[in-house]
Amino acid sequence: xxxVTQNPRYLITVTGKKLTVTCSQNMNHEYMSWYxxxxxxxxxxxxxxxNVEVTDKGDVPEGYKVSRKEKRNFPLILESPSPNQTSLYxxxxxxxxxxxxxxxxxxxxxxx
Amino acid sequence: GEDVEQSLFLSVREGxxxxxxxxxxxxxxxxxxxxxQEPGAGLQLLTYIFSNMDMKQDQRLTxxxxxxxxxxxxxxxxxxxxxxxxxxxxxxxxSSNTGKLIFGQxxxxxxxx
Numbered sequence: 001x002x003x004v005t006q007n008p009r010y011l012i013t014v015t016g017k018k019l020t021v022t023c024s025q026n027m028n029h030e031y032m033s034w035y036x037x038x039x040x041x042x043x044x045x046x047x048x049x050x051n052v053e054v055t056d057k058g059d060v061p062e063g064y065k066v067s068r069k070e071k072r073n074f075p076l077i078l079e080s081p082s083p084n085q086t087s088l089y090x091x092x093x094x095x096x097x098x099x100x101x102x103x104x105x106x107x108x109x110x111x112x
Numbered sequence: 113g114e115d116v117e118q119s120l121f122l123s124v125r126e127g128x129x130x131x132x133x134x135x136x137x138x139x140x141x142x143x144x145x146x147x148x149q150e151p152g153a154g155l156q157l158l159t160y161i162f163s164n165m166d167m168k169q170d171q172r173l174t175x176x177x178x179x180x181x182x183x184x185x186x187x188x189x190x191x192x193x194x195x196x197x198x199x200x201x202x203x204x205x206x207s208s209n210t211g212k213l214i215f216g217q218x219x220x221x222x223x224x225x
């Protein structure tokens with residue numbers, strides 16, 4: 001089954017404690033992105049990757065890092081989480097820049 | 113600039129039609145999408161329309177695109193309580209190689225029995 005898998009689904013952490021949210025897709029897609037969803041703001045792109053070892057900042061990259069060592073995986077790293085990073089995070093993948101985007105189930109992160 | 117706007121809330125009675133509206137600013141959009149998000153769930157692609165189309169129908173769903181006014185709508189016929197969710201419109205920009213979708217704020221559809 002074609003899918004994008006994120007882990008964990010829910011995470012509560014403390015300010016400053018490094019964390020990683022994993023994302024994996026099994027569709028051999030080139031493009032992968034991370035979004036955060038906040039009430040009244042819709043989804044905003046954090047980082048994206050066009051292929052292995054090619055990543056770049058989206059609209060709200062501050063406080064986040066990503067890596068793309070393999071085509072299928074695109075982890076989101078928060079080196080020093082802060083409460084303003086409390087949000088719902090989605091990973092997405094696409095075959096190209098103008099095709100359907102497949103989304104993971106989301107990771108609800110709370111930073112206290 | 114890139115901007116997509118939606119009204120935040122719509123309430124309808126079961127069996128009525130729902131119309132969710134969306135406006136966008138970038139005229140180089142290639143695809144426009146409607147996603148559905150149920151409580152606690154991810155984003156499910158409902159339908160999409162190419163920018164050179166005016167209308168697309170898929171069972172109870174009708175998408176209308178007015179390129180001149182940069183207006184997109186989603187009509188749900190015979191709305192059911194299971195249609196209660198947040199609906200996002202999103203556009204894909206021709207000039208962008210980021211793979212980014214520009215999302216609206218989402219419209220919460222409440223269906224009353």
